[in-house]
Amino acid sequence: MSQLYYGDNLDVLREHVPDESVDLIYLDPPFNSNANYNILFKSPDGQQSQSQIEAFEDTWHWNDRAEAAFDDVMRSGNTNAFTLLRAMREFLGDNDMMAYLAMMTVRLIELHRVLKPTGSLYLHCDPTASHYLKLLLDGVFGATNFKNEIVWKRTTAHSAARRFGDVHDIILFYSKSGDFTWNEILLPHSDGYSDRYRNEDEKGRVWADDNLTAPGIRNGHSGEAWRGFDVTAKGSHWKISRKAVERIVGADKAASMTTIEKLDLLDADGLIHWPRNGGFPRFKRVLSSGTLVQDVVTDIPPLNSQAQERLGYPTQKPLALLERIIDASSNEGDLVLDPFCGCGTAVHAAQKLGRRWTGIDVTHLAIGLIEKRMSDAYPSLQFDVIGRPQSLADAEELVRRDKHQFELWALSVVDAAPWKGGRKGPDGGIDGIIWFKPDGKKTEKAIVEVKGGATGVKDVGRLAQVMERENAKIGVLLTAQPPTRTMERDAAAVGIWENKYTGRKHARLQILTLDDLFHNRRPDIPWVDTTVGKKAKRETTQQQGTLL
Incomplete structure (x- = not known):
């Protein structure tokens, strides 16, 4: 796995x-x-x-x-x-x-x-x-x-x-x-690459003739005469396609073959072109299915x-x-x-x-x-x-060990983007933002505040103030501790926000606990999917998410 x-x-x-x-x-x-x-x-x-x-x-x-x-x-x-x-x-x-x-x-x-x-x-x-x-x-x-x-x-x-x-x-x-x-x-051949491949042999291979020799005399077998053609006489040596030989007999056997043996092998496979005028034989370069990838x-x-x-x-x-x-x-x-x-x-x-x-x-x-x-x-x-919390006990341990990483984990669970302040500067009461489009067009935001330690009524009031200051439609308080009844009352008093596009109503200030996250409960944030089709528009919420 x-x-x-x-x-x-x-x-x-x-x-x-x-x-x-x-x-x-x-x-x-x-x-x-x-x-x-x-x-x-x-x-x-x-x-x-x-x-x-x-x-x-x-x-x-x-x-x-x-x-x-x-x-x-x-x-x-x-x-x-x-x-x-x-x-x-x-x-x-x-x-x-x-x-x-x-x-x-x-x-x-x-x-x-x-x-x-x-x-x-x-x-x-x-x-x-x-x-x-x-x-x-x-x-x-x-x-x-x-x-x-x-x-x-x-x-x-x-x-x-x-x-x-x-x-x-x-x-x-x-x-x-x-x-x-x-x-x-x-990779696919570039435009015009195959224009010079105008021949087809009995095996159905499309080919173009190419040099079988190259300038310069070399020591060893590459300068030997073959079929009556002496390459050294014209100051050249045989130039043989290594890949063509390896495709026929494999790399190991090809490495032990002499130049003459390789030429005979290519000829037997029909890869040597013999000009009608009796000139030097040519190599049949077969059109490949693509161009080798380059660096x-x-x-x-x-x-x-x-x-x-x-x-x-x-x-x-x-x-x-x-x-x-x-x-x-x-x-x-x-x-x-x-x-x-x-x-x-x-x-x-x-x-x-x-x-x-x-x-x-x-x-x-x-x-x-x-x-x-x-x-x-x-x-x-x-x-x-x-390494990520897989249970409520794991999350509580992360809170004790590293509150900042706990914050990042909690934000990632609810798909919130971390705010620019955080540990290195004042965050203005904002730990993360959930961006959403209630009408499929205009972007709105939900403010997320994460509390790994003690949480009280003052945190609800502070988040409500930040929501007003930032003109946020929704606020979410993620807490390691269960909220008190007073906290729940004050959160409810912040009111309801109605999505005019769908007619659905959403609590403006929502409180979620660690236990909620591990039971797959998510902020009730409207998000309209307009990708299904021009007329097919359906509202979903992040409550459908799954905690892995």
């Missing part, structure tokens, strides 16, 4: 992922190149969440955690990785970039451990740190196991001050050994604001990009791991292609988003969620 973990991926890898158990790793680690790289949500009014920044801010500063990561690399036994990391520290000093690289190196060592010998790793990064990361990957995986630097055009052209516009990301592709899983990916990706556009798969995650990658990687480097039933799974594109693609998957993220917000995404896409899918 596939699994989704909440927690620090270093701890999860060490405690839960066995040696050589993973077939493919994709990771898109956060990097603080612009101080807001990994923000999960952007709300309709432009307010952004701090939750992901807070989760990773220690990663971007040299502190005790960075020093500990550096020491872990030293103790790992990987002398190449440590030698490189130490040299980088001497060059960079104890700064933000060095902290990031130390954090990444100790995790790359663990990822190498869990990868099967036939496995591969793809690291997605921006050019700010890609050169450092490549050196570290050379140290961990071995320079000979570097396969590609893939360039993906992640955005359209834009202006940049006093430099070329930066429009691409880098994806570094490494295998663990020379014997790794690889499936050829073919510059321009055919997969970034997600635009109208993309159906868009989740409001600024660094979300297109599903098609992950499908290509997973198709190329894994097979059906293989295990795909994403240790920085964010909004879950990699695990979504893995599920779509029939792979098992493991996702890890350090915020409850991300885990909740992925739970919802996978449940929406695959309603009958069963997968384990480890």
Whole structure:
């Protein structure tokens, strides 16, 4: 069964992922190149969440955690990785970039451990740190196991001050050994490509003639005469398609064949064209069903604001990009791991292609988003969620251990976007916002306040004041403690809001407890589905949600 973990991926890898158990790793680690790289949500009014920044801010500063990561690399036994990391520290000093690289190196060592010998790793990064990361990957995986630097055009052209516009990301592709899983990916031919393929043989193959020789004399069999044709006399050598030979006899046998044997084999298979004028034989290049995928990706556009798969995650990658990687480097039933799974594109693609998957993220917000995404896409899918509260006792323990993470978890359960204030600044009595469209057009908001500790009448009154100040139609108080009768009375006194579009009435101030959440009760928020058809409009509420 596939699994989704909440927690620090270093701890999860060490405690839960066995040696050589993973077939493919994709990771898109956060990097603080612009101080807001990994923000999960952007709300309709432009307010952004701090939750992901807070989760990773220690990663971007040299502190005790960075020093500990550096020491872990030293103790790992990987002398190449440590030698490189130490040299980088001497060059960079104890700064933000060095902290990031130390954090990444100790995790790359663990990822190498869990990868099967036939496995591969793809690291997605921006050019700010890609050169450092490549050196570290050379140290961990071995320079000979570097396969590609893939360039993906992640955005359209834009202006940049006093430099070329930066429009691409880098994806570094490494295998663990020379014997790794690889499936050829073919793309449709470009317009006009097949125009020169004008011939068809008795086997129905469409072909065009191509050179069977190339300039320059080489030592060995490539310069031998064949069927009376002496290539060395005209200063050339035989140029033989390796793939054509391998398709006939396989790679192992092809490697042991001489040039003359390969030419005889191609001729016997009808892949040699003999000109009527008696000139040098030519190679029949057969039209393939597509063009092999290349290391510059321009055919997969970034997600635009109208993309159906868009989740409001600024660094979300297109599903098609992950499908290509997973198709190329894994097979059906293989295990795909994403240790920085964010909004879950990699695990979504893995599920779509029939792979098992493991996702890890350090915020409850991300885990909740992925739970919802996978449940929406695959309603009958069963997968384990480890590290998130699965019972009332778990939630109460989270309240005691980390009230901020409890807040993020509670907000994710009710599909609320965290407010920009929170732990790092005044939140103005707002922890989260639920955006909804009561008429299918105009966006309204419901304010959510989360209380992990003692709750009383004053909290109801304060939320009512915030609702008036923010012109919010609905307010929701999520509390770890059951409300008193006085709290319920004061909440009811805030009144009823009627949705003029549907005629339904909703309590303006609603109180939900942890027990309510674990019994699948949700805020009564109107949301009109206008996607079924122009005339088919139905009202649903978030009470229909399921707590995973």
